[in-house]
Amino acid sequence: MNVVDFKVNDYVLIKNDDKIYQIEAIEKNIAYLKGLTYRFQTTSLISELTVAPTHLVEKAIKKVNEIIDRFKISSKSRDKHQMIYGTILHIDGDKEYLNSCMDLYKEMNIFANGIYLKESEIKEKIEELVLMLTPDIVVITGHDLYNGKGFKELSNYRNTKHFMDAVRMIRKHFNSESITIIVGACGSNFEALIASGANFSSSPKRINIHTYDPAVIAIKVATTSINQTVDFGQVLKYIENKKDAFGGIETKGKMKVLL
Template sequence: MSIGIHDIVGRVSYGCDVLFRVIQIKEENGKTIAILYGEDIRLVAHAPLDDLVKVNESERSARKQKNEEMVRHSLQLFSQDRELLDQKRRFEVSDGYRQQGDYFQIPGKVLHLDGDPSYLKKCMDVYEKIGIPVKGLYCNEKEMPSRITELLEMYRPDILVVTGHDSYSKSKGKMIDINAYRHSWHFVQTVREARKKIPQLDQLVIFAGACQSHFESLIAAGANFASSPSRVNIHALDPVYIVAKISFTPFMERIHVWDVLRNTLTGEKGIGGIETKGVLRTGMPYKSMEEEV
């Protein structure tokens, strides 16, 4: 069975553990090689064409259903957390506001840069469900460092997401060597440029990285949260759950790292970070447009 661009495949040598999209087919050292992007994880890989097998529709549907169940579970956990936050805020503001409807809240604004347009769409759909104000832009990982300053000036976000595809290659060097990673260096440079513009960790909260990214370098560059401490794969939606917690936590509260990680699909092996303030702000008076009519 021939394999072409955009086919959904698995790698036989890995037991078809991950579903990939075929992005490119090329000749390399006399072999036909396919460049692969993970369907649900932020991993880029390459494999000989003869190591690939097409995944049939029934298998794809079964895996899609399992993935959607994981996403629903994470959304449910986040919704529970948000309800607890809302209850706490309603209690705390009751002394300062005459009645429940006197105040309004502004969640943190997000600028999401993604190296994969299909992942970006998936993330934007979840941002919309959760109710987070976001500007999502597709941007090739290699172009992110040169574009970030202009984009920060243009959109003035409270939270920055820098993500896309990444992978570690043992043949290129040891795990501590950032040159052994496909895009970690570009993510690190992007974070550094962002910190030149906004140095304070609580003025701009940054999530950076993708599958197997060089976690230590990203944190050292100035990211609040990053992947991947154990060099494992992360889910396409993990950045959304990170920033959602930050966006809806009041700016006077500090977020413990585990409180952020426990709602992700990957957990502490895939994502880590540092204690960070929330960015939600409360104001008054609240007046709906309906009251004006």
């Protein structure tokens, strides 16, 4: 396939890498890529790319959808006429992923505000948004990347520092019991994000997380009673990479029961 045949939104594979990517932009001989179902971005020489076979793309999407379908079924027993669920502010650095998560919230009858912001812009907007919208739960996600050069050094992460700054802005006004914060993307510095004030974050083993992982946790928090601790073990049933992908601290739910 000739270089000129590649275009934005094509699904591709990188040489010696079995993950499927989508082209976000092309500049000269460089392609800017994001994961098809994973929350990370990277770049590659056009010469290193091949077209991803349709059956592999469909298989990857089907795998994620099967997990989410199981999650939906597990939550259908809730009596939505007796409960007031926690509200969510979902801030995402990826428009497509944001729309997917918003569709999931809607289907699960969870009220959510969704806002697209570049990861570097979140810290500038988050304080105003939280004070204006007064959510019970805040999701801060998008894309991140760990370069493998050392767990502790923040400069080795593309967006972890931006996520940390956003969390700290919220914690200036609200503690971990007032607002539950779920933060991070692929390869994020888990320890740094928890230390900055997050309730749940990625990525303990610096691995990839799926599109829906932060939203699944947010829904579980929103539908767990304020008198109960979120059963994180139940949440992990619907996160493919389990505790390697997401961790957190003991956190109460945000659902209130009508009397």
